Amino acid sequence: MAMRKPAQPTTSRSRAWRWFHRFGSPAYFYFFAGRWAPRFGHLAVAFFLAGLYFGLVVAPPDYQMGDSYRIIFIHVPSAWMSMFIYVVMAVSAGIGLVWRIKLSHAVARSCAPVGAAFTFCALVTGALWGKPTWGTYWIWDARLTSELVLLFLYVGYMALLAALDDWKTGSRAGAVLALVGLVNIPIIHYSVEWWNTLHQGATITKLGRPSIDIRMLVPLLIMFAAVNFYFLAAMLNRVRCELLDQERRTRWVQEVVNG
Amino acid sequence: MHSSPLPQAVRKTGFSGPARLEGREIECIRGHACLFSNLEFALESGTALQILGANGTGKTSLIRIITGLTEADQGTISWNQVNIRDPGAAYAGHFSYLGHRNGLNDALTPRENLHYLGKLEASEPWLGIGDSLEQFEIGNCLNIPCARLSAGQQQRVALARVYRSPARLWVLDEPATALDAPAIGILAEIMTRHLLAGGLIVYTSHQAIDLGPVTARWLQL
Amino acid sequence: MVRTSASARKPSPWTVFRVSVTRDLAVAWRHLHEGTHPLLFFILTVSLFPLAAGPDPVFLRQLAPGILWIAALLSTLLVLDSLFRTEYEDGTLEQILTSAHPVVLIVLAKVAAHWILSALPLVAVSVFLGMMLNLPAHAYPAMVLSLLVGTPAMSLIGAIGAGLTVGLRRRGLLLALIVMPLYVPILIFGAHAVQSSIVQANWVSPLLLLGAILVLSLTLAPFALVAALKTSLH
Structure with a gap:
């Protein structure tokens, strides 16, 4: 017979508990991220300062490019992070899509603006570096072109999320798009390289030299660590906001908000 | 009744x-x-x-x-x-759904619409298109584009689709x-x-x- | 008048595919005037280029592959929005997604019909536009073949975007924004097949790469498309 169980006024406790058992609870992750985001933030600042000091002061000037090469300490880590974050975003969104995990969707959504910022940073530093190297801010270099298309992919993802009001629908739609983008990125990368060699003959490769001075390598590695820590800190903070918004009906959010 | x-x-x-x-x-x-x-x-x-x-x-x-x-x-x-x-539930073949949107294309006639929608069923519908429309007393609408039918007639066509369904x-x-x-x-x-x-x-x-x-x-x- | 299920047989996948395609073609036939829009858009866009860039035949010949491919891309993009629009609004999409047959097959049929209606005429007309752009005679096979292989890949990938945005009331240019970056490899290989054939270089390799993209989209895109549609109808 059709009937209805008495509705539970507080769905939070039992629901949060089930979430915890099934996927790792948003509440737990919220507090976990709250502990770790500042730590990663501090580490990022420390590594940035150290990396910049070693990169701008200690490292010797390049015998060809003089001091202008020093922008690689920003450019190369940014370019690396732009790709890396896209992969993290797409994989996380894919996990959320398949196993219906809210936390994964929150991570994916939080990755996008950070990744887009790194992509933009890589483009700007690449253009700035282009002026002394090529004599112009923009040439259709394979790497820069790939970064530009990647920025378009990030922008498309964020535009789609912004257009879909419903969080869950938006997250799933974004996940499909991110996964399609993930399959496409290697193809885009390869096609752009192919197109580039076709038109430019010998391309100027920025990191083409077989060996790099240890005094240049060390600050570069420090900067790599710095951008990774920054990404973790920024992403975790964003995830906390997403979780607060999405779990606003639950008791733990009420407790957080009301002290 | x-x-x-x-x-x-x-x-x-x-x-x-x-x-x-x-x-x-x-x-x-x-x-x-x-x-x-x-x-x-x-x-x-x-x-x-x-x-x-x-x-x-x-x-x-x-x-x-x-x-x-x-x-x-x-x-x-x-x-x-x-x-x-x-994944192996095969539930889709067992039900026929009629929502707020009736599933009929305006440009097509009831005959064409029901023919297409019938093919989406798990097996051939048990009742002919004309007969199912007769059932709803709109047999004369068989070949008129749905855009020209009234809302009530369209709903009858949509119900005829459900009635024919083997679900x-x-x-x-x-x-x-x-x-x-x-x-x-x-x-x-x-x-x-x-x-x-x-x-x-x-x-x-x-x-x-x-x-x-x-x-x-x-x-x- | 008693009729019973004389034949409780299941329609074969091929029947479902065929019926879906013919149904979409019949719908398009009833709206023939709308069906000509992408074609007219294609012709107009191509005709505008010489007006902006100058009528110099040598210059136009150089630009021809780019013009033709960009125009083809834009016309494909323009009609993408209508791919699932009517079906979403009249509820057919709900019937498709609750069908007993593999949904992948039915949506693939929709994309196939869409391609026949929106892209195939472009390929035919591109021959005449090639003449207007002073394309050398030996470049026509490359142009027709590259469009013939590239446009279905564009339809398949674009359909995913159409599926993702079909539920939105105010879409604007969102569909173009999310789909265009994904078209980059197709554009590169397609335009360069034509370009290479103009200078009588090897145009088969880019064409083969284009074919590889088509095969990849044919195998993966329908599944992404079904996921997209399910999300939009959620």
Whole structure:
């Protein structure tokens, strides 16, 4: 017979508990991220300062490019992070899509603006570096072109999320798009390289030299660590906001908000 | 019951074997509002379930959860003890769904629409297109583009599609929309016949649909 | 008048595919005037280029592959929005997604019909536009073949975008924004097949790469498309 169980006024406790058992609870992750985001933030600042000091002061000037090469300490880590974050975003969104995990969707959504910022940073530093190297801010270099298309992919993802009001629908739609983008990125990368060699003959490769001075390598590695820590800190903070918004009906959010 | 003589297009044989549709601990959240939670229902062959509730209580959401178009935030719907979301459930072939949007293309005639939609069924419909339209007394509309039919006529075409369907479970969201009194009588009649043949029906309706001798249950949202 | 299920047979996948395609073609036939829009758009866009860039035949010949491919891309993009629009609004999409047959097959049929209607005429007309752009005779096979292989890939990938945005009331240019970056490889290989054939270089390799993209989209895109549609109808 059709009937209805008495509705539970507080769905939070039992629901949060089930979430915890099934996927790792948003509440737990919220507090976990709250502990770790500042730590990663501090580490990022420390590594940035150290990396910049070693990169701008200690490292010797390049015998060809003089001091202008020093922008690689920003450019190369940014370019690396732009790709890396896209992969993290797409994989996380894919996990959320398949196993219906809210936390994964929150991570994916939080990755996008950070990744887009790194992509933009890589483009700007690449253009700035282009002026002394090529004599112009923009040439259709394979790497820069790939970064530009990647920025378009990030922008498309964020535009789609912004257009879909419903969080869950938006997250799933974004996940499909991110996964399609993930399959496409290697193809885009390869096609752009192919197109580039076709038109430019010998391309100027920025990191083409077989060996790099240890005094240049060390600050570069420090900067790599710095951008990774920054990404973790920024992403975790964003995830906390997403979780607060999405779990606003639950008791733990009420407790957080009301002290 | 509708009393005027109808063309007797009825199934020669009913559905065989038991069938059971069951919902357990269904919860539906829209935006930040919880429409319903811990909802339980079950129905067996030969029974109908009417979902009742005021506007905005989630009748359509529940209907869509039963069709699998929308996923419940919690809980499961099972058809013959198999969760409809299981990869091997093959649930889609067992129900026919009529939503607010009737599924008819404006540019096509009822014949073309029903031909196409019939091919989407698990097996060939048991009743011819013309006969099913006769059943709803719109046999003369067979070759008129749907855009030129009235809302009531279109709804009759959409119901004819459900009636032809070989599916055992009918999921009808406001099937009496735009229908006049005689048409509601026909609808009640075909629903009763479907139930007597061993079918199952889940429906919402603001108009009363008299299912005569058949067990009708209701679910208040 | 008693009719019973004389044949309770299941329609074969091929029947379902064929019926879906013919149904979409019939719908398009009833709206023939709308069906000509992408074609007219294609012709107009191509005709505008010489007006902006100058009528110098040598210069136009150089630009021809780019012009033709960009115009083809834009016309494909323009009609993408209508791919699932009517079906979403009249409820056919709900019937498709609750069908007993593999949904992938039915949506693939929709994309196939869409391609026949929106892209195939472009390929035919491109021959005449090639003449207007002073394309050398030996470049026509490359142009026709590259469009023939590239446009279905564009339809397949674009359909995913159409599926993701079909539920939105105010879409604007969102569909173009999310789909265009994904078209980059197709554009590169397609335009360069034509370009290479103009200078009588090897144009088969880019064409083969284009073919590889088509095969990849044919295998993966329908599944992404079904996921997209299910999300939009949620």
